[in-house]
Amino acid sequence: MSILITGAGGYVGQELAAGLLALTPASTTVTITDVNEPAIPASASQHADRLKCVKADLTSTKEVDELIRADSPFETVYILHGIMSSGSEADFELGMRVNLDATRYILDRLRVTMSGVKVVFTSSLAVYGPAPSGFIINETNFPPVPSSSYGSQKLIIETLVTDYSRRGFIDGRSVRLPTVTVRAGAPTQAASSFASDIIREPFHGRKAVLPVGKDTELWICSPGTIIKNLIHARTVPREAFGESRSVNLPGLKVSVHQMLQALQEIGGQERRALVEEKYDAATDKIVQSWTPQFSTDRAFQMGFHADVSMLENIKQFASSFV
Ligand SMILES: NC(=O)c1ccc[n+]([C@@H]2O[C@H](COP(=O)([O-])OP(=O)(O)OC[C@H]3O[C@@H](n4cnc5c(N)ncnc54)[C@H](O)[C@@H]3O)[C@@H](O)[C@H]2O)c1
Numbered sequence: 229m230s231i232l233i234t235g236a237g238g239y240v241g242q243e244l245a246a247g248l249l250a251l252t253p254a255s256t257t258v259t260i261t262d263v264n265e266p267a268i269p270a271s272a273s274q275h276a277d278r279l280k281c282v283k284a285d286l287t288s289t290k291e292v293d294e295l296i297r298a299d300s301p302f303e304t305v306y307i308l309h310g311i312m313s314s315g316s317e318a319d320f321e322l323g324m325r326v327n328l329d330a331t332r333y334i335l336d337r338l339r340v341t342m343s344g345v346k347v348v349f350t351s352s353l354a355v356y357g358p359a360p361s362g363f364i365i366n367e368t369n370f371p372p373v374p375s376s377s378y379g380s381q382k383l384i385i386e387t388l389v390t391d392y393s394r395r396g397f398i399d400g401r402s403v404r405l406p407t408v409t410v411r412a413g414a415p416t417q418a419a420s421s422f423a424s425d426i427i428r429e430p431f432h433g434r435k436a437v438l439p440v441g442k443d444t445e446l447w448i449c450s451p452g453t454i455i456k457n458l459i460h461a462r463t464v465p466r467e468a469f470g471e472s473r474s475v476n477l478p479g480l481k482v483s484v485h486q487m488l489q490a491l492q493e494i495g496g497q498e499r500r501a502l503v504e505e506k507y508d509a510a511t512d513k514i515v516q517s518w519t520p521q522f523s524t525d526r527a528f529q530m531g532f533h534a535d536v537s538m539l540e541n542i543k544q545f546a547s548s549f550v
């Protein structure tokens with residue numbers, strides 16, 4: 229059995245590759261691809277013989293054709309590559325090419341080379357624009373009207389994933405991820421980068437900038453839960469989805485204030501003091517357009533896992549520093 233992950237040089241892809249290698253039998257191979265050759269995740273080094281690292285620019289149809297071939301079918305394809313929210317707001321054409329055109333081409337290439345293949349597409353809460361204060365969104369009570377190009381591109385692909393699945397071209401699942409926090413590695417181009425920066429950077433002894441107000445509420449999920457749920461997404465029976473292949477993944481509603489309190493509780497006053505408040509209107513505008521509260525009954529019915537508390541999340545993150 230063979231699994232493909234695109235965008236696997238990125239944070240989630242690296243963690244997912246390690247998680248899949250740890251949980252799948254020795255006969256399963258995982259191909260990870262990115263625009264630069266993706267690294268072997270450090271935590272997966274003992275499985276390196278089951279991992280194939282491929283450099284491919286997915287905006288090139290030729291490179292996609294070489295990666296996805298009828299003579300080497302995948303059991304599941306995880307589509308994770310992309311230009312994140314601030315990046316695709318800043319460079320419209322790049323976002324369209326990578327998030328929309330390349331992904332559409334991949335879906336078509338899968339349709340003609342390995343019809344019926346399972347596809348897990350990582351969508352985002354950014355498919356929703358702002359909801360009235362206090363409103364709790366689920367998949368059917370609020371129309372997804374994105375307020376960013378990133379969210380629009382995600383929603384278009386979700387629509388294709390549902391239609392291609394209806395037609396039997398693929399067996400798709402679009403999982404809308406909350407903001408993954410606390411994310412290891414470097415700060416990113418996502419408008420939500422600060423949500424991880426304000427915890428991660430102080431643990432490295434570095435300053436972090438908070439570009440939004442402390443009363444801002446966010447819909448987040450810990451990396452551990454995200455990876456468990458991405459792995460689970462493969463095993464949900466197709467019948468469980470009904471007419472739509474989209475599902476809002478479980479997460480946690482948390483205010484920046486609560487995050488900073490949890491940072492102080494686990495990391496101490498010195499680390500808390502490394503977070504500097506510096507308002508940025510452009511970031512704040514994107515972040516405030518996201519809604520912080522979801523009801524994820526649909527995901528729970530499909531067997532997806534609930535997230536851990538903010539304290540537990542930071543404890544898990546901090547455990548790599550001792
Ligand atoms: N991390 C989050 O908080 C979050 C939240 C919601 C949704 N998501 C979605 O989850 C997925 C993974 O997120 P992430 O945080 O790991 O993102 P990331 O930015 O770390 O990784 C994305 C990867 O896509 C690659 N990529 C960009 N252009 C490419 C191209 N032309 N060809 C091949 N690869 C290309 C990048 O090099 C990068 O490694 C994305 O689809 C993202 O939209 C993430």
Ligand SMILES: *[C@@H]1O[C@H](CO)[C@@H](O)[C@H](O)[C@H]1NC(C)=O
Pocket residue numbers: 366367368369525526
């Ligand atoms: C969404 O919530 C409404 C009530 O507000 C309910 O009728 C509906 O079944 C829910 N849908 C899902 C998918 O949970």
